[in-house]
Structures are given as C-alpha cells and as structure tokens.
Amino acid sequence: MGYGFTVEDVEFLRSSAGGDALGAAAELPLTPASRLGDVAAVRRSVGERFASAVLETAVLRRRAVSKLDGSDSWLLTDDAVQQATASVVARHRAQRLEGRDVHDVTCSIGAELVAVAEVADRCVGSDVDGVRLAMARHNCAVAGAPVGLVRADALRPVSRGTVVLADPARRDGTGRRKWRPEDLVPPLGDLVEVYRGRDMAVKCAPGLDFDAVPWADEVEVVSLAGQVREACAWVGAPATFGVRRRATVLGPEGPLWTVTDAESDDCPEREVGEWIIDPDGAVVRAGLVRHYAARHGLGQLDARIAYLTGDAPPRGVRAFRVLEHGKYNEKTLRALLRERGVGRLEILVRGLDIDPDALRKRLKISGPEEATVVLTRVGDTPTAYLCRAERV
CATH class of the missing domain: 1.10.10 (Arc Repressor Mutant, subunit A)
Structure with a gap:
C-alpha cells in the first residue's frame, strides 16, 4: 500500500x-x-x-517507465500504476474508437485518456477521486492530450452520445485484488445497467468469467510480452459483428496477430508430431485453442488439454521440438535427464497435479545441457515429452 x-x-x-x-x-x-x-x-x-x-x-x-509511455514526467499513485493499462494495450484498444466521442468514466490518472485522445474526435474523462483527477489533468497536459476533465461518479452519467470507456477498480485500497464483478468499484452490473443502450468498452481482469458478462457483444483477451494482461468487454458498434470471443497478441509496437471464434475450429486429436506448441495465454483464456490449431494445421494431444502438436509450428513462436516421449515416471525421467546431461530444465505441466519447482528439486539434475519437459495426460495416461525449445 x-x-x-x-x-x-x-x-x-x-x-x-x-x-x-x-x-x-x-x-x-x-x-x-x-x-x-x-x-x-x-x-x-x-x-x-x-x-x-x-x-x-x-x-x-x-x-x-516500462509500462506507461512518458511516465517519467507523470504524477502517479501506487494503486493507479498497478491497475493502469499499459500504453501499447491502451493504443490498441483506442483504434476501435477512432473518430468517436469517448467518455472515460473511471479515468484515474489518465493513462487510457492519453491513448484515446490521439484518435478520438472528442474525449472527456471523469473520476470520483479528486486526487487522481488532478493527476490526470497534469498527465494529459504534459502528454499534449486534448481532453476535458470533470469530477463525477461513474454511476451518475454526465455525457450523452459518447462511447463509454470504463475500468472498474479491482483493488480495495489495501492492495488486495477483487475478482467478483459485484465487488468491483463501481460494481460491474451497476455500471452496465446505468449505461444500457450505449456503446461501451469495459476493461476487466484477464480471469474474467465469460458467463458473468452476458451483456457483452464481444470479449477480447489481450496478451503482451507473453503475459495475459486483460480482457475487454465490447458492447455495441465497437464490437466486431459475428465475433463473441477474440484473442489478441501484442508486441512492443502493437498487434502481432489475432484469432476469433468466427474462424473454423476443425482440429483433430492426433499422435505427437515433431513439435509441441503451447498456445499463447490469451488463446487459452479466450477458449480459442481449437480455432488457433485449425488455422495453423495443428492437432491436440488430448481434447481436454491445450497443448498442440504438428510437424510445422507457426512462425514467430517459441515451440518445442520433441526429442523423446513416453509414459511419465519420475524415476525414468531422472535417468533420461542424466543420460542426456541436462542440468537446466524447464518444466511445463497441464492436466497433472505436479509442482514444477518441487519436481525439479527431486530430480537433482546436473550437466551442461538444457531441455524442456512437457508433462501432461493423454487420455488417462500421464505422459512426458522431452523437448528442445526453439524460436521458429
């Protein structure tokens, strides 16, 4: 705190x-x-x-400084920095709002406003917290963002005809996170009811339960630098027609690729191929593993597990070339690692109750080589895949 x-x-x-x-x-x-x-x-x-x-x-x-562009001259609070949208994510979201009038009803210190002001026709921000509003006024000024600012409760609308941008607070002032929609500030259900019929973009935690937002026309899960950063619930015109779920992967300069549930999910189960692919967390969280697999001609090792396999991984991803595989047994794995001289081991686990850190200690490995072991289940069989990680 x-x-x-x-x-x-x-x-x-x-x-x-x-x-x-x-x-x-x-x-x-x-x-x-x-x-x-x-x-x-x-x-x-x-x-x-x-x-x-x-x-x-x-x-x-x-x-x-690594999260918010220009923050070396901003005014900030600890909670605001933790919850603020990373600048590259904010710019990505803002692209859907280009040419619109936008009202950020929970503007906090203005991180989102700075990005939106670059593309919106007109932009206004409001917050119930006078301190954060004063910081937003400073931050928008030093960033050269032309925005109007007003102190207002997000649940008492002060604008008409704008796209409503909202980021309900997920911390309670003691640094503890809140997860239930009704515990957010303002509560998610109240926020949506107040702005019913308006175009909206509502930033949510990446662990969002999709069943908790039946009002959303589209939910987009976004990852950056290998980490799932957030989910955004889109309502009305900014949503993509025919798309209910989307996974977007961002790089330092913006979107690298995206996949949606409007695409084919024709993905077979198959025996392990030359490669194992662990899809980006945004794909997994958005429930689009099969759609991603179908796009790249991959299959699933098991229909219940997110690991994919094939003979040609997608370009630009970190994939795992399969060296050996078989039924998982800790003693057998230890012997195999010693035989190959593996002293640095990455352990990936899905579908099995295994603590990677505890297992690594028990294996007591040593040697000059490096490897990755993928531990999962195929059907009811615990299975181990010894691999070499490569950027393809």
Whole structure:
C-alpha cells in the first residue's frame, strides 16, 4: 500500500519547486539499501511536508517507465500504476474508437485518456477521486492530450452520445485484488445497467468469467510480452459483428496477430508430431485453442488439454521440438535427464497435479545441457515429452 497523496501534494508536485525536487530525486539511487539516504536528501530539498510525496513519485515513475509511455514526467499513485493499462494495450484498444466521442468514466490518472485522445474526435474523462483527477489533468497536459476533465461518479452519467470507456477498480485500497464483478468499484452490473443502450468498452481482469458478462457483444483477451494482461468487454458498434470471443497478441509496437471464434475450429486429436506448441495465454483464456490449431494445421494431444502438436509450428513462436516421449515416471525421467546431461530444465505441466519447482528439486539434475519437459495426460495416461525449445 503506497503513500496517500492529497490534492495539496499534487499542487506542489506540479509547481516549479516540485518539479525541481522531482528532478533531483530522479538522480538518487532509490533502492532499498539507499532508502535512509534518499529520504534525508529529499527532506533537505523540500522539507518534511512534501518529502514523502516527492520520494514516492520518483519511485513510481521509475517503476512505471516500462509500462506507461512518458511516465517519467507523470504524477502517479501506487494503486493507479498497478491497475493502469499499459500504453501499447491502451493504443490498441483506442483504434476501435477512432473518430468517436469517448467518455472515460473511471479515468484515474489518465493513462487510457492519453491513448484515446490521439484518435478520438472528442474525449472527456471523469473520476470520483479528486486526487487522481488532478493527476490526470497534469498527465494529459504534459502528454499534449486534448481532453476535458470533470469530477463525477461513474454511476451518475454526465455525457450523452459518447462511447463509454470504463475500468472498474479491482483493488480495495489495501492492495488486495477483487475478482467478483459485484465487488468491483463501481460494481460491474451497476455500471452496465446505468449505461444500457450505449456503446461501451469495459476493461476487466484477464480471469474474467465469460458467463458473468452476458451483456457483452464481444470479449477480447489481450496478451503482451507473453503475459495475459486483460480482457475487454465490447458492447455495441465497437464490437466486431459475428465475433463473441477474440484473442489478441501484442508486441512492443502493437498487434502481432489475432484469432476469433468466427474462424473454423476443425482440429483433430492426433499422435505427437515433431513439435509441441503451447498456445499463447490469451488463446487459452479466450477458449480459442481449437480455432488457433485449425488455422495453423495443428492437432491436440488430448481434447481436454491445450497443448498442440504438428510437424510445422507457426512462425514467430517459441515451440518445442520433441526429442523423446513416453509414459511419465519420475524415476525414468531422472535417468533420461542424466543420460542426456541436462542440468537446466524447464518444466511445463497441464492436466497433472505436479509442482514444477518441487519436481525439479527431486530430480537433482546436473550437466551442461538444457531441455524442456512437457508433462501432461493423454487420455488417462500421464505422459512426458522431452523437448528442445526453439524460436521458429
């Protein structure tokens, strides 16, 4: 749980004196070991009253730099940084809103607003939190984003004819995450009811239960850098006609590829081929494993398991070339790894109750070689596939 900023803190941080103090703080080590010295240096610079605000901002800027473009000059809170949409994800979502009037009804510190303002016709943001709204005003200004800002409760509409963009809070102020739709702030059901009949884009946690959002015309699950980042529920015109579920994989510059449930899911079960493919988490989470497999001519090892196999993996993915395979037995696997001199082992598990870290310790491997073992079940048979990971 981070420092609790006040509006007075924000006003100071936006001042010339605050800017100078933040510039000086940015030169400090800002490590756990340097904490006492960093605090003393900032207190000498700005005094006791604003020292914590300056130091926290400097730390948060450094933490957010890989997530939020331009955040080295932004004002932030700890919770806002954790929940904020990564800039590349926000830009991807904004593309569907190009040329529209957009109202971000939970704008927080403005991370989403900055991306939307680049493509929207007109853009307005609102939030019930005065501190975050003041930070958003600063952040949008330094980013050159032309937006209107107003303090308002998301459940009390203050705009008409706009696409509603919302990101209900998933933390309770103590850093603990909330998962149930009714526990979000504002509650998901209340939010959707208030804006019924409006075009919407609602950011949700990646673990979203699709059955909990029957009102969504399309749910898009997005991953970035190999991690599933979020789900977005699209309602109305921004949704894609004929698509209920979509998985989108982003790279640093934007979309790499996408797959939807409008595509064929004609995917056979088959014996293991030359390669095993572990689909991106967005594909798995969106329930589109079979659609992805059909697109690339792959099959499933087992209809209940997400591992795919084939003789030619999709280009640009990390795939696993099968070296040996057979019924899984820990003693047999240990002997095989010793025979091959494997000392560095990646363990992938689906469908079996195996803790990879605990297994790695029990195997007691050593040697110069590196390998990946895929542990799963085919039918009722626990099966092990010894592989070599390759980027194809």
